[in-house]
Amino acid sequence: MSTIDTNTDLLTPILDTYKAEKGSVIGLLQDIHEAYGYLPEEVLGTVSSEIDVPLTTLYGLATFYNSFRLEPMGKHHICACVGTACHVKGAPFVVDTIERELKIKAGGTTEDKKYTFDTVNCLGACALAPLVVIDGEYHGKTDQKKVGKLLKTAGTETD
Numbered sequence: 001m002s003t004i005d006t007n008t009d010l011l012t013p014i015l016d017t018y019k020a021e022k023g024s025v026i027g028l029l030q031d032i033h034e035a036y037g038y039l040p041e042e043v044l045g046t047v048s049s050e051i052d053v054p055l056t057t058l059y060g061l062a063t064f065y066n067s068f069r070l071e072p073m074g075k076h077h078i079c080a081c082v083g084t085a086c087h088v089k090g091a092p093f094v095v096d097t098i099e100r101e102l103k104i105k106a107g108g109t110t111e112d113k114k115y116t117f118d119t120v121n122c123l124g125a126c127a128l129a130p131l132v133v134i135d136g137e138y139h140g141k142t143d144q145k146k147v148g149k150l151l152k153t154a155g156t157e158t159d
């Protein structure tokens with residue numbers, strides 16, 4: 001469990017705005033996500049009692065919308081496209097390689113918090129299929145060998 005102080009300067013103004021404007025719970029969660037980079041468990045607990053919405057409802061929303069993250073991101077963000085064009089060009093093999101190399105499934109973060117791996121449906125650059133994005137940089141026409149090298153580079157360049 002993390003040790004986030006839920007009474008920080010981050011949460012109070014967000015809750016104040018929500019209460020003053022009678023905003024939507026989704027909007028509130030989006031603001032919290034933007035402030036923290038994810039939705040910390042302790043913060044959701046505080047929010048639940050502050051706005052009188054059951055914690056299970058907040059978790060239901062947080063898990064329904066996959067733009068919400070319940071864990072902090074790793075240092076490096078790996079994203080593999082699994083849209084149709086990328087799929088037919090071999091994305092499943094690329095995904096297998098990433099999951100095997102990082103020892104996590106899509107949507108997860110390595111224990112050392114070094115990598116977070118996600119999949120996405122079409123990044124709008126289908127001519128580059130299969131496409132992998134590492135820390136915002138597009139890498140097209142990847143395969144198992146190429147993605148293995150890319151992961152090693154991402155892990156060593158700034159450490």
Ligand code: FES
Nearest residue numbers: 081083086123125
């Ligand atoms: S399907 Fe992968 S970029 Fe379009």
